[in-house]
Amino acid sequence: MPRILCVDDEPLNISLLQAILLPRRYEVIPASNGLEALEKIRTEHIDICLLDVMMPGIDGFEVCRRIKSEEEFGNIPVIMITALFDKENRIRGIESGAEDFISKPVDAAELLARVKMLLHVKELNDRLKSAYHNIAKLSVFGEQIISNFDPATFDFSEKIDSIVHQIIRSKLDISDSPQIVVIGMLDQTGGSQWVRYDSTDKDIDRSTIRTNLNQKLAFSDNNAPIVVFYNEDDPDMTASTFVEELKNQQIPVTNIVRYSNDSFSLIALNYGRKVTTHDATVLNSVVMQSLFLRSLAAQIRDTESAFEYTVLALARASEANDEDTGDHILRVGNYCALLARQLKLPDELVKTIRIQATLHDVGKIHISPAILKKPDKLTDDEWREMKLHTIHGSKIIGEHSRMTTADRIAISHHERYDGSGYPYGLSGEQIPIEGRILNLADQYDALRNARCYKPAFDHETTCRIILEGDGRTLPQHFDPEVLAAFKEIHRSFADVFEGQF
Ligand SMILES: [Fe+2]
Numbered sequence: 001m002p003r004i005l006c007v008d009d010e011p012l013n014i015s016l017l018q019a020i021l022l023p024r025r026y027e028v029i030p031a032s033n034g035l036e037a038l039e040k041i042r043t044e045h046i047d048i049c050l051l052d053v054m055m056p057g058i059d060g061f062e063v064c065r066r067i068k069s070e071e072e073f074g075n076i077p078v079i080m081i082t083a084l085f086d087k088e089n090r091i092r093g094i095e096s097g098a099e100d101f102i103s104k105p106v107d108a109a110e111l112l113a114r115v116k117m118l119l120h121v122k123e124l125n126d127r128l129k130s131a132y133h134n135i136a137k138l139s140v141f142g143e144q145i146i147s148n149f150d151p152a153t154f155d156f157s158e159k160i161d162s163i164v165h166q167i168i169r170s171k172l173d174i175s176d177s178p179q180i181v182v183i184g185m186l187d188q189t190g191g192s193q194w195v196r197y198d199s200t201d202k203d204i205d206r207s208t209i210r211t212n213l214n215q216k217l218a219f220s221d222n223n224a225p226i227v228v229f230y231n232e233d234d235p236d237m238t239a240s241t242f243v244e245e246l247k248n249q250q251i252p253v254t255n256i257v258r259y260s261n262d263s264f265s266l267i268a269l270n271y272g273r274k275v276t277t278h279d280a281t282v283l284n285s286v287v288m289q290s291l292f293l294r295s296l297a298a299q300i301r302d303t304e305s306a307f308e309y310t311v312l313a314l315a316r317a318s319e320a321n322d323e324d325t326g327d328h329i330l331r332v333g334n335y336c337a338l339l340a341r342q343l344k345l346p347d348e349l350v351k352t353i354r355i356q357a358t359l360h361d362v363g364k365i366h367i368s369p370a371i372l373k374k375p376d377k378l379t380d381d382e383w384r385e386m387k388l389h390t391i392h393g394s395k396i397i398g399e400h401s402r403m404t405t406a407d408r409i410a411i412s413h414h415e416r417y418d419g420s421g422y423p424y425g426l427s428g429e430q431i432p433i434e435g436r437i438l439n440l441a442d443q444y445d446a447l448r449n450a451r452c453y454k455p456a457f458d459h460e461t462t463c464r465i466i467l468e469g470d471g472r473t474l475p476q477h478f479d480p481e482v483l484a485a486f487k488e489i490h491r492s493f494a495d496v497f498e499g500q501f
């Protein structure tokens with residue numbers, strides 16, 4: 001029922017207005033002076049204001065000026081009522097922002113016609129304002145969702161939670177947003193989970209709905225999503241079994257905007273006004289953005305895992321004739337990641353090193369099995385060939401931008417910090433950090449395993465050889481920072497070796 005504020009210092013005039021308005025199903029809120037009128041506008045929901053001009057205290061012109069100048073009063077239409085409508089007063093009325101004028105004595109038909117027209121204008125204004133508000137919200141939401149998008153950590157439930165907080169009514173919000181939002185998701189086992197959000201004076205309450213809603217009604221049973229809106233007085237809403245179902249779940253319903261596909265459902269309820277196709281479009285667009293990002297994130301993760309799988313398959317291919325088999329390459333990747341993290345390299349690089357370190361010996365694919373598996377000491381020629389696995393590896397890996405870490409590792413993992421390594425005899429920081437890290441990791445794993453010329457050493461012996469040297473391996477072979485990092489975290493190396501990592 002539209003609520004009309006009638007402001008007049010003369011009680012009889014208010015009774016007169018009541019007599020005209022009440023039979024037409026308008027609610028009348030009386031005020032006997034300007035200050036009381038402003039207070040009622042501030043504290044109650046008012047759709048239109050009928051304003052007497054001549055009043056003690058602040059007059060009608062001033063009340064109207066204040067209504068029109070303050071943002072919190074919204075856009076309440078004002079009709080001025082007075083006997084004094086000479087030209088000068090009309091101009092003052094227009095200047096103070098009044099929409100319309102009626103002369104005393106009030107003609108009932110004229111008053112009703114003007115009230116009806118201004119209520120319609122107000123409704124259109126409100127709709128426009130709300131559309132504008134929604135578009136502003138949508139663009140903020142769009143920016144947020146894209147700027148924070150990380151496929152590796154994208155969490156759909158979290159995203160839905162943030163959507164709900166965007167669309168549901170909040171204290172700062174204009175009150176025409178939905179008061180309740182219900183979310184349903186179908187899980188892999190065919191069960192469904194339901195969460196209800198209620199906007200309260202203080203906060204937004206989130207609660208799980210224990211009894212499941214009827215799934216046949218709640219989700220779309222074909223590929224086309226359901227995007228609908230209902231208002232209390234629509235025959236569609238009164239006839240809807242889905243609305244009945246919501247009411248059965250103790251969810252009050254005055255209007256609904258709903259998006260449902262075959263596994264996800266978002267129902268926004270009880271907007272502080274009638275809902276329109278515009279609300280359905282807004283909801284649809286918000287949900288579609290999130291669903292799009294969910295599918296994009298899944299595809300990116302899938303491609304990423306296929307990429308890792310391919311890197312590992314290539315690494316495995318190179319192991320075929322090597323003495324290091326089994327999980328050597330995986331372990332080396334893990335040791336390297338431990339050292340890289342301890343050295344505070346960026347997370348993304350740590351992850352890349354873990355995967356791409358597995359390719360360090362891919363060049364051995366070009367080395368004769370007779371050399372790789374020779375139990376005796378290699379001749380000078382054989383040793384020269386063996387050293388070439390670094391260069392072969394770099395060639396196999398090539399120059400793709402996603403593979404630069406693997407390339408650096410392949411070419412430099414046998415360089416030593418003191419310049420005594422191969423293939424180029426680089427020293428110190430000439431050797432890429434990835435190569436310096438891998439050199440130590442590879443040594444650790446080689447020492448822990450038996451070779452034709454040596455037994456397998458335990459963790460303590462291996463640490464001693466790396467940190468203090470044994471004549472063959474020397475501490476100066478290693479980057480002092482990498483060595484210090486190893487000293488800090490050597491226990492984790494033992495865990496990796498024992499398969500506990
Ligand atoms: Fe190697």
Ligand SMILES: [Fe+2]
Binds near residue numbers: 324328332360361442
């Ligand atoms: Fe290796």
